[in-house]
Amino acid sequence: MSDWTVEDLGNSVFLFRWPSGFYVSLFVVTNEGVVAVDPINAAAARAYRAAIARVTDAPIAAIxxxxxxxxxxxxxxxxxxxxxILAHPRALERITTRRDADIAVPTRLVQDEDDLRFGRHRIGVRYFGPNHSQSNIGLLVETDGGTLLSFCDLVEPGLAPYRNLPDTDFAGLRHTLDRCIELGVDLVLGGHAGPDRANWLVWNRDFYRDLLDAVKRAYAASGGQEPLPGEDGVAMTERVRLAVCNAAADALRPTYGAWRGFDAWAPQTADRVLSYLITGN
Ligand SMILES: [Zn+2]
Incomplete structure (x- = not known):
């Protein structure tokens, strides 16, 4: 039994789902070959190749x-x-700097407003600055359900934002969500969940706004950094942060508590937002 599925979104746009690894990637079958987003990892890529072969004999022309x-x-x-291999210049920069032996180096750089043409198919590229990583790009494709925006790890429909927002520019993330909302797309897809209604962009924007407000309020209410008797600086800091993060998560639970992962991740994401409040980054 295969541990992957293919979903047809129409207009030759497909999703490769790899549930055992909790991933989804988009591919487009064009008359200039298949264009596939994100190989994920070696095991997933082998399944991905089989998934593509199920729907077309065309070669994979671009990743x-x-x-x-x-x-x-x-x-x-x-x-x-x-x-x-197409990627944003900052992805090339990071991959090169890290010297990842197992990652193929991008061969063609793309940027905001690029309109990639593969036969009759078009894939729009959007880059609104640093968000989740410095290099994350949105991809626009037409499906039978309307215009779909694929923006990996930026918005994962149905899921709470992941833990402590790894490698994320928090202000840039909020800016990027605002710009994505302006695109007026019909559907959004992440790298782990979706596609679903574009409202998820708005709901994510609101989540971060409400979380920032809640963390601010809870931090102000904590009375700042006053050690309890016998408490050293480390213990004091950890006590205050934990209280602030739990209070902020509690404040958001009535509105967002049904999102998958909320209970596990919201306090940690609040901790990341507290760092943003303290440092400005
Ligand atoms: Zn990521």
Missing amino acids: IYSHDHRDHIVGASELAPDAE
Whole structure:
């Protein structure tokens, strides 16, 4: 039994789902070959290749890296060793700096407003600055359900934002969500969940706004950093942070508590937002 599925979104746009690894990637079958987003990892890429072969004999002509994070872009050599690899310049920069031996280096750089043409198919590229990583790009494709925005790890429909927002520019993330909302798309897809209604962009924007407000309020109410008798600086800091994060998560629970992962991740995401409040980054 295979541990992957393919979903047809119409207009030759498909999703490769790899539930055992909790991933989803988009691919488009064009008359200039298949364009596949994110190989994920070596094992997933082998399944991905089989999934693509189920719907077309066309070669995989291009791979697009959504962003530079290792958990999405290892395995291009398994997926299609000869494909060109498209990514944002900052992804190339990061991959090169890290010297990741298992990540194929991008061969073609893309940027905001690029309109990639593969036969009759078009894939729009959007980059609104740093958000989740410095290099994360949104991809616009037409499906039978309307215009879909694929923006890996930026918005994961149905899921609470992941833990402590790894490698995220918090202000840039909020800016990017605002810009995505202006696109007026019909559907959104992440790298782990979706597609679903574009309202998830608005709900994520509101989540971060409400979380920032809640953390601010809870931090102000905590009375700042006053040690209890016998408490050292480390213990004091940890006590205050924990109280602030739990209070902020409690404040958001009535509105967002049904999102999957909320209880596990919201306090940690509040902790990340508290760092943003304290440092400005
Ligand atoms: Zn990521």
